[in-house]
Structures are given as structure tokens and as C-alpha cells.
Amino acid sequence: MAAPFQRKIRTAGLIGKYQSPEVAESLPLLAAFLRERGVRVLIEEKLAGSVKVSGGDTASYETMGSEADVAIVLGGDGTMLYAARRLAEFGVPLAGVNLGRLGFMTDIARHDMLAGVSDLLAGKFTAESRVLLEAEVWRGGERVFGNLAFNEVVVNKGDLGRMIEMKVEVDGEFLYVLRADGIIACTPTGSTAYALSANGPILHPGVAGIALVPLCPHALSNRPITIGDDCRVEITLVPPHDGRVHVDGQARYDALTGDCVRIGRSRFAATLLHPPGYDYYTMLREKLHWSEPPKH
Numbered sequence: 001m002a003a004p005f006q007r008k009i010r011t012a013g014l015i016g017k018y019q020s021p022e023v024a025e026s027l028p029l030l031a032a033f034l035r036e037r038g039v040r041v042l043i044e045e046k047l048a049g050s051v052k053v054s055g056g057d058t059a060s061y062e063t064m065g066s067e068a069d070v071a072i073v074l075g076g077d078g079t080m081l082y083a084a085r086r087l088a089e090f091g092v093p094l095a096g097v098n099l100g101r102l103g104f105m106t107d108i109a110r111h112d113m114l115a116g117v118s119d120l121l122a123g124k125f126t127a128e129s130r131v132l133l134e135a136e137v138w139r140g141g142e143r144v145f146g147n148l149a150f151n152e153v154v155v156n157k158g159d160l161g162r163m164i165e166m167k168v169e170v171d172g173e174f175l176y177v178l179r180a181d182g183i184i185a186c187t188p189t190g191s192t193a194y195a196l197s198a199n200g201p202i203l204h205p206g207v208a209g210i211a212l213v214p215l216c217p218h219a220l221s222n223r224p225i226t227i228g229d230d231c232r233v234e235i236t237l238v239p240p241h242d243g244r245v246h247v248d249g250q251a252r253y254d255a256l257t258g259d260c261v262r263i264g265r266s267r268f269a270a271t272l273l274h275p276p277g278y279d280y281y282t283m284l285r286e287k288l289h290w291s292e293p294p295k296h
Contacts, residue, residue, distance in 0.1 A: 016074035154182055167232070
């Protein structure tokens with residue numbers, strides 16, 4: 001459930017895609033606006049190296065995590081995903097200015113950036129907690145890979161031009177052996193991303209669930225299933241198949257036959273900040289173009 005976000009903002013971290021012309025144009029305006037209102041500005045170090053902004057301090061994600069009261073993300077959903085994963089362990093809330101395409105997680109429109117940030121400083125935003133997943137790869141009893149996912153964990157065939165086989169278990173109980181291009185395990189946040197294009201269900205952020213969505217399964221009876229977010233999923237690559245593990249499309253690991261991919265709810269969560277008037281169902285209608293009038 002969303003709750004009012006009325007924290008006094010003394011320090012704001014600014015994060016953005018550091019090779020984006022839109023970010024390069026918007027960042028100096030936002031930094032100056034914040035400074036004029038007595039807010040200390042921290043600029044993520046890669047972004048600071050590509051966009052010249054006066055009056056801001058360069059900061060790593062670790063510094064931003066320990067010192068910022070809020071992080072403002074300039075960009076699209078991909079930039080928000082990366083920032084959320086990097087800052088999750090610090091509990092820094094995130095507000096997004098949409099400079100991308102769909103913007104499921106970046107709620108402030110570019111043309112309303114300064115007005116939106118003014119509302120944020122005035123305590124008019126609401127805060128909503130979102131679940132993250134933790135993905136691990138185990139090989140011969142040893143953990144060889146681990147990362148956090150905000151949207152989804154994908155186990156797929158990698159570069160192979162054929163299906164692979166995976167044994168899927170939930171809380172130690174056998175679910176099925178899946179012959180497919182792969183499988184997606186997604187959070188409610190990620191249910192409107194890659195999983196949606198694979199005919200997965202849309203999960204409201206308030207649903208305590210993880211959706212398991214097969215990718216091009218050989219058996220048409222293999223359907224998406226939603227399990228509790230307190231469940232532990234284990235996906236084992238059946239010999240002789242290798243595969244690849246993708247985390248939010250931003251980190252990947254080449255898995256070998258016999259490897260076990262373990263997926264479960266992370267102890268960390270991401271806090272998204274929404275502007276006044278935000279409504280999840282309105283956002284869905286706008287982004288997915290539902291209820292549009294017929295075109296003549």
C-alpha cells in the first residue's frame with residue numbers, strides 16, 4: 001500500500017543515462033532547481049563525468065546510498081531498474097523523470113519535471129514498496145553467481161538455436177520438466193515487462209506473488225503460473241543442455257548443464273515515489289493503450 005512520503009529532503013542523488021542528450025539537457029536544470037531550494041545535490045559519478053554541472057558533488061552509488069534522502073532518476077525504465085538494484089541495500093527511495101519510451105516506473109513527465117520535483121520537496125508524493133528477487137547459480141554445491149532483480153530473472157537457451165530442458169521445482173516440490181526456449185520468473189513490477197510479451201499475467205504490485213512464465217514451450221499445455229513470493233524456485237539445467245541466466249536484462253551468467261538457478265524474494269525492497277494523482281490502473285491504461293477510442 002502507498003503511504004505519504006513527507007521526509008525532509010536535504011540531499012538528493014541524481015542518476016541518469018550518461019550518454020543521453022535528453023539527460024544532458026535536463027540534468028543542469030534540475031540540479032540548479034534543487035540547489036536554489038537549499039538541497040544538496042549528489043551526481044552519480046559516471047553521469048558527472050559526461051555532463052558538466054556546477055555546484056553538485058560527484059558520488060558513487062555507495063556514497064549516494066549512505067547520504068541521499070532520495071534519488072531522482074532521469075531516463076527510462078532501464079535506468080530505474082539499474083538504480084533500484086544498486087541502491088536496494090541502502091533503502092533510498094526513488095523518483096523517476098521519464099525520458100524514455102513507456103515509463104512504467106518513471107512517473108514524472110519530462111515537461112513537468114520541475115513542478116513534479118517541487119511537489120516531491122513539498123511532501124506531496126506517496127511511497128510504495130516493491131519486491132525484488134535474488135537469483136543465484138549453484139554448481140557442484142558452490143554458489144558461482146548472485147544478483148538482484150527488480151523485474152525478472154530469465155533462464156534461457158543463450159545463443160543456441162534449439163530448445164533446452166529444465167527441471168523446475170518450487171519449495172523442493174517437483175513442478176515439471178520444461179522443454180522450451182526458457183522460463184521467466186518475474187515480480188509484480190516485472191509482470192508488465194518481458195513476461196507480458198510472453199503472455200504472462202499482469203500482477204498488481206500489491207499481489208504477493210512471483211509469476212513463472214515459459215518461453216515458447218514445446219508442450220502447449222505449459223502455462224504461466226503464479227506462486228507465493230515466499231516460495232523458493234529451483235531451475236536445474238537437464239543434461240546435456242547449457243543455458244544463460246539474465247537479470248533484468250542487465251546482468252548475465254553462462255550456466256552449464258547440471259547448474260541449479262535458485263530464485264526467491266530478496267530481503268531488500270525498492271521504494272518508488274509517485275506524484276499526486278498517480279493511479280496504477282490509469283497508468284496501465286495509458287501505457288498499454290487500453291480503452292482507446294476507435295480509429296476511423
